[in-house]
Amino acid sequence: METKTSGAGVPSRAGVPADYDPSRFPPFAVTVDVVILTMSEGTLHALLVRRGEAPFQGMWAIPGGFKRPAETLDEAAKRELAEETGVDAASLLTQFGAYGDPERDPRMNVVTVAYLAVLRDVGAIVAGTDAADAALVPVSDVLTGTIDLAFDHLRIVRDAIQRVRVELEVTGIATAFVGATFTLAELRAVYEAVWNVQLDAANFRRSVVAEDGWVIPTGRRARPGAAGGRPAELYRAGRAWNHGGPIRRLPRNGKREVQA
Amino acid sequence: METKTSGAGVPSRAGVPADYDPSRFPPFAVTVDVVILTMSEGTLHALLVRRGEAPFQGMWAIPGGFKRPAETLDEAAKRELAEETGVDAASLLTQFGAYGDPERDPRMNVVTVAYLAVLRDVGAIVAGTDAADAALVPVSDVLTGTIDLAFDHLRIVRDAIQRVRVELEVTGIATAFVGATFTLAELRAVYEAVWNVQLDAANFRRSVVAEDGWVIPTGRRARPGAAGGRPAELYRAGRAWNHGGPIRRLPRNGKREVQA
DNA sequence: AAAGTTCTGGTCGACAAGACCCTAACCTGC
DNA sequence: GCAGGTTAGGGTCTTGTCGACCAGAACTTT
Secondary structure, eight states: OOSOSSOTTSBSSTTSOBOOOGGGOOEEEEEEEEEEEEEETTEEEEEEEEOOSSSSTTOEEOOEEEOOTTSOHHHHHHHHHHHHHOOOOGGGEEEEEEEOOTTSSSSSOEEEEEEEEEESOOHHHHHHSOGGGEEEEEHHHHHTTSSOBSTTHHHHHHHHHHHHHHHHHHSOTHHHHSOSEEOHHHHHHHHHHHHTBOOOHHHHHHHHHHSTTTEEEEEEEOOOBTTBOOOOEEEEEOSOTTSOOSSOSSOTTOTTBOOO | OOSOSSOTTSBSSTTSOBOOOGGGOOEEEEEEEEEEEEEETTEEEEEEEEOOSSSSTTOEEOOEEEOOTTSOHHHHHHHHHHHHHOOOOGGGEEEEEEEOOTTSSSSSOEEEEEEEEEESOOHHHHHHSOGGGEEEEEHHHHHTTSSOBSTTHHHHHHHHHHHHHHHHHHSOTHHHHSOSEEOHHHHHHHHHHHHTBOOOHHHHHHHHHHSTTTEEEEEEEOOOBTTBOOOOEEEEEOSOTTSOOSSOSSOTTOTTBOOO
């Protein structure tokens, strides 16, 4: 709520402090940070930028910037993503947290809203920009502390990983990691890398193709890798990738639902 | 991130706008709103307050207020909850979203961070305060539009409901709805009301008591209701209520996990 | 041609979840 | 005190899902 119920300066209830006067609100800076995740070399990577100014000069950080007064938070995140990568992919942007500890920025009071973006390999994009101040780093290096980040960005990245693991289960975000067409092995690698699990290839195939609207065979086949092997079928994402995955809370038939 | 990599006023990359100067950031008001949910008369209710001032004077709204510069967002939410209900229950406070559309408050640019709080029946607390400006209303009345809310609070409540449904599955938030001791029928009613489903009493019992650390029998029995019936055992919440419920993503044995 | 690698389909068993039954323990009303 | 109603608690059976494992297909390199 924006103002409490009583007049300004008057305690609204017994024992509680007086309201703030809405015309004299405490000002904050509001920023939007975007954790950009992608698969690279079979593991999960994040796009980080190197800070050119104090504080935390020279350290790695999540890309982000100030929210502008005329835009929504989602628009600000979309703009920041486009500025960093050139990718216009609003559908893959998910807000997952707000951070406002008083001492998180030593200069001033900053509240930041964090977004998660999942892209297919952005290696070429990153290489195209100034390679000195943007790089893909394995998230494991961030989580273990091998690379340490500016501000409270470690906490934000941790929360982002947590979120993408949940998203992977309840939405079809997995296809965002792979290209327009993909093999089931590629898709399975996404689940295995994000969840850090080992999945049986045959069972995975069955689960995915059984759920209809998820993957659509293209009829074409992928070229086998250097090691040879039978060529895999190429699939593309279906239309049901945002309606919940093969692993769901409710039973398949939905018989437990009573109304709406 | 708080500042981009390049110097102020200098485009950081080809084709992207110049950075904002961090010393001339656009100021925002930051508020914290708390959606307080509770079970009342077998259905899900929310605590709303009636606005005493313009804009939206006289309409229902979520309780909330300005974040203070020296407190964290979590502390601000905890303070707002205490001011409204007198309850000190930080463990049940969950942040679930930030809202910053430019036109969401007609007076000024306000970014609000929304929290979800789950309490056992607060009817007595609400009655103790000025009943004219705070009330428990069924969430169904809010969602159907029977009661309409100030600002974008309808959207916030909708998101809160969405969130509590997920929380109910992955955490032990269900016990927050009931008292310190409870019958399994009471607990089951929480799931049924929040998820809007019908659960078999026998199967529910088995699932809950099989998972250890969830409910602990007290040995005592509840008094049957007015209609009679066999008296139910009283349970209290175990210690595992925040480690994931009987319904989980990973199989019980956790055999699929490979490392950590 | 042989061996290796990967994909794809099949089968089997373990286990969880739901449907449905019956009994136990209390109430109210007569 | 007894009959009938109501709710709790326990048992069983069926069904479906998921993982483990095996075998064949299709391609590679040597």
